[in-house]
Amino acid sequence: MSTSCIEEVNLKEDHWFRIAQELLDSADIQINGSRPGDIRIINQQFFKRVLQEGSLGLGESYMDGWWECDRLDIFFTKVLRHKLDHQLPRHFKDTLRIATARLTNLQSRKRAWIVGKEHYDLGNDLFSLMLDPYMQYSCGYWATASTLEAAQEAKLDLICRKLQLQPGMTLLDIGCGWGGLSEYAAKHYHVKVKGVTISAEQQKMAQQRCAGLDVEILLQDYRDLHEQFDRIVSVGMFEHVGPKNYATYFDVAARNLKPDGIFVLHTIGSNHTDLHVDPWIDKYIFPNGCLPSVNHIAQYSEPHFVMEDWHNFGPDYDKTLMAWYERFLAAWPELSQRYDPRFKRMFTYYLNACAGAFRSRDIQLWQVVLSRGIDGGLRVAR
Numbered sequence: 001m002s003t004s005c006i007e008e009v010n011l012k013e014d015h016w017f018r019i020a021q022e023l024l025d026s027a028d029i030q031i032n033g034s035r036p037g038d039i040r041i042i043n044q045q046f047f048k049r050v051l052q053e054g055s056l057g058l059g060e061s062y063m064d065g066w067w068e069c070d071r072l073d074i075f076f077t078k079v080l081r082h083k084l085d086h087q088l089p090r091h092f093k094d095t096l097r098i099a100t101a102r103l104t105n106l107q108s109r110k111r112a113w114i115v116g117k118e119h120y121d122l123g124n125d126l127f128s129l130m131l132d133p134y135m136q137y138s139c140g141y142w143a144t145a146s147t148l149e150a151a152q153e154a155k156l157d158l159i160c161r162k163l164q165l166q167p168g169m170t171l172l173d174i175g176c177g178w179g180g181l182s183e184y185a186a187k188h189y190h191v192k193v194k195g196v197t198i199s200a201e202q203q204k205m206a207q208q209r210c211a212g213l214d215v216e217i218l219l220q221d222y223r224d225l226h227e228q229f230d231r232i233v234s235v236g237m238f239e240h241v242g243p244k245n246y247a248t249y250f251d252v253a254a255r256n257l258k259p260d261g262i263f264v265l266h267t268i269g270s271n272h273t274d275l276h277v278d279p280w281i282d283k284y285i286f287p288n289g290c291l292p293s294v295n296h297i298a299q300y301s302e303p304h305f306v307m308e309d310w311h312n313f314g315p316d317y318d319k320t321l322m323a324w325y326e327r328f329l330a331a332w333p334e335l336s337q338r339y340d341p342r343f344k345r346m347f348t349y350y351l352n353a354c355a356g357a358f359r360s361r362d363i364q365l366w367q368v369v370l371s372r373g374i375d376g377g378l379r380v381a382r
Contacts, residue, residue, distance in 0.1 A: 175237025
């Protein structure tokens with residue numbers, strides 16, 4: 001079979017094609033159509049593979065070049081708005097993964113380092129070219145911003161204002177990444193920061209970024225923290241904690257926060273309380289991750305904290321991801337010297353699929369402000 005799109009007449013004779021066409025028609029997606037969100041089929045076995053393997057088959061077949069789409073973000077927005085993912089058969093491996101998550105701590109002390117090595121240590125060159133100057137690998141705040149850099153700086157300042165930082169305070173940054181927030185808080189709010197990460201590459205860059213500031217960046221598990229801080233922040237890290245460790249996570253936050261302290265939790269969130277993880281994302285992007293639900297956060301924070309504020313700006317993540325994708329494509333001529341074409345397809349699929357998920361409101365982005373119950377309450381920044 002040639003690498004060009006297969007003939008429509010051959011497709012219509014295929015049993016798997018007829019099933020797929022019925023599903024895609026319901027989401028207004030055309031097979032071999034000409035619109036940006038339509039798909040073009042290169043390998044006739046595509047339909048059978050996806051219908052048998054679900055999400056993993058869809059993602060891997062794209063990485064293998066079995067199908068094309070000019071605008072994957074539009075494709076995934078339609079797929080998720082019409083819940084086509086719920087209509088695909090669940091592969092036995094997916095069922096096994098959920099059962100394993102129920103029985104096993106996939107984010108144990110030993111396993112917690114896996115995501116650092118497999119994703120965040122991919123290379124500082126990749127992330128430096130794709131992200132903004134603050135190296136923020138989390139949702140920007142686009143309320144008044146028109147550029148990625150402005151949106152990320154607005155996010156950093158919003159967090160600092162929600163924390164109500166004052167000069168001389170101590171701040172714990174759990175999952176500090178490449179040190180952008182630690183640097184921003186120390187430089188603009190004159191606080192003393194301790195950041196922890198499980199990525200050696202992130203620690204290296206964060207230490208360089210924060211040189212000369214009152215900032216300490218440690219390569220360690222958050223569970224080993226035993227200090228007292230005026231403020232605690234955690235951005236884009238809770239997604240890697242896992243339900244087996246939610247109680248421990250909030251225990252750690254509580255024992256490290258002073259009685260009159262404030263804790264800001266910034267996390268992607270799921271609309272549903274379950275252990276389902278997209279198998280393609282789990283295999284290729286964020287191994288052992290799991291998105292928390294509203295119920296998860298409420299249940300496990302309740303023994304320690306008062307919920308002062310819950311802010312959802314999930315649609316801003318769509319804009320953030322598309323900005324990352326634009327920068328990724330622009331940087332590809334340089335990145336291609338180290339990464340192969342299959343990696344490009346993998347990262348293209350990842351960024352656009354996630355953008356579609358936020359655009360369709362299938363997943364959310366939350367900032368939750370927690371305290372021990374501050375006298376008089378808090379006037380939380382927006």
